[in-house]
Amino acid sequence: MADASTRPPARRRLLVSGLLLGAGVAGAVDEIVFHQLLHWHHFYDRASGAAGLVSDGLLHAGTFSAAVAGMALMADARRRGRFLPPLWWGALLTGAGAFQTWDGLVHHKVLRLHQVRYGVDLTGYDVAWVLPGVLLLVAGVALLLRARRVPAA
């Protein structure tokens, strides 16, 4: 039987839950809106190498797995009765921003896995893709820093 000092603290559980769910939600939005509804992104445009494919597979499987795990951990944190909104929202935004920034910079530009859209000038689309990611990331980290000052209730 684990005693209170060896169990993961509730704050860390909330943080992990928010990060996982944030990345999962951003990944789901990317998949549903841009792949399935708008058909802007291509399933695989054959322009990237093996490293890109492996990275994309890991990211895809990782984000939807993260969403499920994040929901379970959030439910667990809530039943423990120590839900701290700034901490959780900060983690959620950080997770979503990190996914969006990584997807826009590393996947689209470095690994050239697929582009935001085809047959158009990409500069505006790339800025519109990465900038919200960076903003989410900054907002998330700012909330997390604020949450550190809130004492655990």
Place this chain on the structure above:
Amino acid sequence: MTAVVLALLAAGAYVGATWRCRSPWPLARTASWLAGVAAAAVAVAGPMGAHGDLRAHMAGHLLLGMAAPLLLVLAAPVTLALRALPPAEARRLARLLRTAPLRWLADPLVAVPLNAAGLWLLYGTGLHGALAHSPVLSAGVSAHVLVAGYLATASVLAVDPAPHRRGVGVRALALAGGAAAHDVLAKVLYAHPPAGTVGAEEGARLMYDGGTVLTLLTAAVLWRRWYTSREAVRAAAQPA
């Protein structure tokens, strides 16, 4: 035909065991077993055999390698066997399950990579093309897909008792890793379809999307079982 006979035997053995079970056996588990057996039989008798058309083949692959194993694992056949067998034989079965080879196969860090490696061998080498010409080879591969899928799903969900169960984090990561290998393979098949197949692009997309849905279902079952597990409930009830 053989598939139908094997399916009837599997269904009969399970239902027979529920009658001999020493405690009432949940009807939902029996239903899950029968559905799993039916899914596997339909896959083998129907679309798995369509090696030339990758769309039909992948529908069969998802049924046999992912959907049927999930349903069979949720039926907890080992638990049923342990409760239905006479005590001496149940103890022998429990001892057998603790032997090294079976313990390894019940470890998600072994069973999931084995399952993925089998798929890569099947589609990455000439094996898939050879299946069309050899019924024996085809039957062997079908059996392997079902058994490897079952072992991987069983090791991740841990519905049946296991001597050294991995933590929920390791099992969730193994599931995600297996899904990633499945995704990458689907895209490789999309770009480089096996020789002599049609419908490769749609087949590969079906493999990718279907794999995602079934992995999501498996993950939901995994985390729901964790949330309601005795350890997690007890830990949550303790004051921090």
